[in-house]
Amino acid sequence: MQQFNYPTTIYFGDGAVKACAQSIKKQGAKKVLLVTDATLVNVGIAKQVESELSDTGLDIFLYADVHPNPTEADVEQGAQCYIQHQCDALVGLGGGSPIDTAKVIALAATHPGPLAQYDDAQGGDRLINGSLLPPIYAIPTTAGTGSEVGRSGVIITRKSNSKTVIFHPHLMPRIAVLEPRLTEVLPPTITAATGIDAFVHCLEAYLAPGFHPMADGIALEGMALILKHLPRAVTDGHDLEARGAMQIAASMGATAFQKGLGMIHSLAHPLSSECGLHHGLANALLLPFGTEFLEQSDLNAEQKRRIKRVLQLFPATSESTLADLCRTFVTQLNIQLGLKQQGVSQRQLILLSKMAYLDPCHHTNMIPVTEADLLQVYTQAY
Ligand SMILES: NC(=O)c1ccc[n+]([C@@H]2O[C@H](COP(=O)([O-])OP(=O)(O)OC[C@H]3O[C@@H](n4cnc5c(N)ncnc54)[C@H](O)[C@@H]3O)[C@@H](O)[C@H]2O)c1
Ligand SMILES: [Fe+2]
Numbered sequence: 576m577q578q579f580n581y582p583t584t585i586y587f588g589d590g591a592v593k594a595c596a597q598s599i600k601k602q603g604a605k606k607v608l609l610v611t612d613a614t615l616v617n618v619g620i621a622k623q624v625e626s627e628l629s630d631t632g633l634d635i636f637l638y639a640d641v642h643p644n645p646t647e648a649d650v651e652q653g654a655q656c657y658i659q660h661q662c663d664a665l666v667g668l669g670g671g672s673p674i675d676t677a678k679v680i681a682l683a684a685t686h687p688g689p690l691a692q693y694d695d696a697q698g699g700d701r702l703i704n705g706s707l708l709p710p711i712y713a714i715p716t717t718a719g720t721g722s723e724v725g726r727s728g729v730i731i732t733r734k735s736n737s738k739t740v741i742f743h744p745h746l747m748p749r750i751a752v753l754e755p756r757l758t759e760v761l762p763p764t765i766t767a768a769t770g771i772d773a774f775v776h777c778l779e780a781y782l783a784p785g786f787h788p789m790a791d792g793i794a795l796e797g798m799a800l801i802l803k804h805l806p807r808a809v810t811d812g813h814d815l816e817a818r819g820a821m822q823i824a825a826s827m828g829a830t831a832f833q834k835g836l837g838m839i840h841s842l843a844h845p846l847s848s849e850c851g852l853h854h855g856l857a858n859a860l861l862l863p864f865g866t867e868f869l870e871q872s873d874l875n876a877e878q879k880r881r882i883k884r885v886l887q888l889f890p891a892t893s894e895s896t897l898a899d900l901c902r903t904f905v906t907q908l909n910i911q912l913g914l915k916q917q918g919v920s921q922r923q924l925i926l927l928s929k930m931a932y933l934d935p936c937h938h939t940n941m942i943p944v945t946e947a948d949l950l951q952v953y954t955q956a957y
Contacts, residue, residue: 579789580744580833583724585826587753587819592624595712595752596631602749604664604710606634608657610677611668612641618760620716624668636660638680641669644738644847644854645676646731647690654683666712667748670769671720671729671854674713678728678746681708691734695727695742696935705745713748716757718808718821719769719855721776721829723751731848737930738844751826755819763809767908768855770805770821774798775839775858776828782869782881782941783835790834797827799888802904809908835939838931839865842949842956845930850919859910860917864955867898872942881941914957924953 586594599607607628615621616639629635638656641649657665657680667677682693685707693699713723722728727742758766777797780790801824807817842865843857852860870882882897889900906912915921928950931937937944 577786579787581789581830583747583751584749585724585751585753587823589754589756591752591754592627592714595714595750596628596633598750599628599664599666599712600631600633602710604633606636606660606662606664608653608660608662608665608677608680609635609637609668610641610653610665610680611637611639611673613639615639615669615673615716620757621668624714628666636662641673641676643672644731644851645672647733649676650679650683650690650730651688653677653680657684662709664710664712666714668714668716670715670717671722674715674720674722674748675728675730677713678711679730679741681711681746682741682743685709689732689734690730690741691732691739693741694732694735695740700742703743705743708743708745711746711748712750712752714752714754714757715822715825717761717765717769718758718818718825719772721773721825721827723748723829724826725829737848738934753819753822753826755815755822758818758822759812759815761812763812763909765853766812767805767809767910768853768859769825770801770808770855771859771862771905771908771910772855773821773825773828774801774805775862776832776836777801777824778885779837779839780828780831780834781885783837783939784941785834785939787834790831793827794831795884795888797824797831798885800824800827802888802890806907836936837865837940838868838937838944838949838952840936841931841934842952844934844936845927846914846919849923849927849930852917856910856917859905860912860914861952861956862905863898863902863912864952866901867896867955868948868952869941870896870898874942878941912956914953919957921957924950924957927953
């Protein structure tokens with residue numbers, strides 16, 4: 576028996592924020608904690624969304640201290656704010672960092688600490704009482720993580736000092752709001768990195784073992800959209816058609832990865848928690864080497880067919896391996912490959928491999944991997 580979930584309501588296009596504000600009100604909330612970060616305040620997006628929300632008569636309280644790769648301290652401060660103002664709903668506005676933080680604030684404001692006890696990898700979801708969780712709404716301003724349609728938040732907890740996934744079906748935002756204009760001023764480097772994160776979600780979901788034809792279909796179309804629109808969004812941030820397609824593709828990636836992720840995500844996570852690399856950039860630096868590892872492994876006919884199916888999504892070139900196509904795609908987005916070039920030291924690779932092996936994402940990799948395999952891919956990517 577398997578369970579497939581595709582329940583998120585998505586508002587897409589101009590006017591989506593306003594429509595969401597009306598729905599929040601209709602659904603009974605009065606005092607909303609708007610969770611975001613300093614950059615979104617600086618570029619004016621927080622103010623703009625805040626006024627669209629408050630125009631409907633909602634009371635909005637701003638918590639704008641979320642850091643990239645958010646930590647337990649970010650969550651605790653936000654939970655204090657939520658309790659102090661007696662809020663009854665949350666809106667996550669920003670990239671995956673504020674949206675994940677909003678989800679976990681909903682948990683921390685209604686459940687006892689510390690957060691590490693809710694670690695999904697340790698079965699922590701059993702300690703979460705869904706009926707206590709307040710409604711969460713998500714307004715993404717990057718097109719990458721797809722956290723807006725996901726049931727988990729990723730936070731660095733104090734106990735593990737590593738990326739910890741906190742999962743519960745009620746952490747799923749009630750509405751995901753995709754307004755292309757909110758991603759217009761996202762700089763090209765972050766556009767590229769977050770877009771590759773979405774690509775790797777689709778790729779790893781499609782290659783994950785298991786029967787899930789719905790996820791497979793969504794993942795394939797997601798990759799096709801990204802291959803076509805990500806270069807356009809990087810070249811011209813004001814190309815709203817490309818921005819919109821990337822937002823949908825990012826939501827598709829996260830919808831698809833309920834089937835599972837793979838080794839690239841396990842390798843990417845310690846690069847963020849240990850070395851501070853942006854999550855999407857970490858994925859981009861590993862993508863050509865993770866796919867190379869797969870292609871050089873002993874694959875069965877169905878696994879080879881799946882790799883070929885992905886390969887056929889790329890525009891026709893003389894390159895014949897998925898690894899080469901991915902390398903070209905990443906470098907054409909002006910991402911410089913090489914962990915070394917991004918400030919990772921070779922001495923760290925052994926510790927990073929141990930951490931990557933403990934990360935659960937590779938449990939659904941296309942083929943099982945060992946710690947030595949993970950070290951080998953890091954070494955190639957270095
Ligand atoms: N919940 C999930 O399913 C899931 C999946 C993948 C990743 N994640 C997590 O999401 C986080 C990464 O999220 P992200 O890649 O979206 O990055 P992010 O939220 O950390 O944002 C990256 C940077 O971009 C800036 N930014 C965001 N939107 C902007 C805009 N419109 N204009 C200008 N600047 C803008 C932010 O202020 C920040 O400095 C990581 O913590 C990762 O672990 C979660
Ligand atoms: Fe990711």
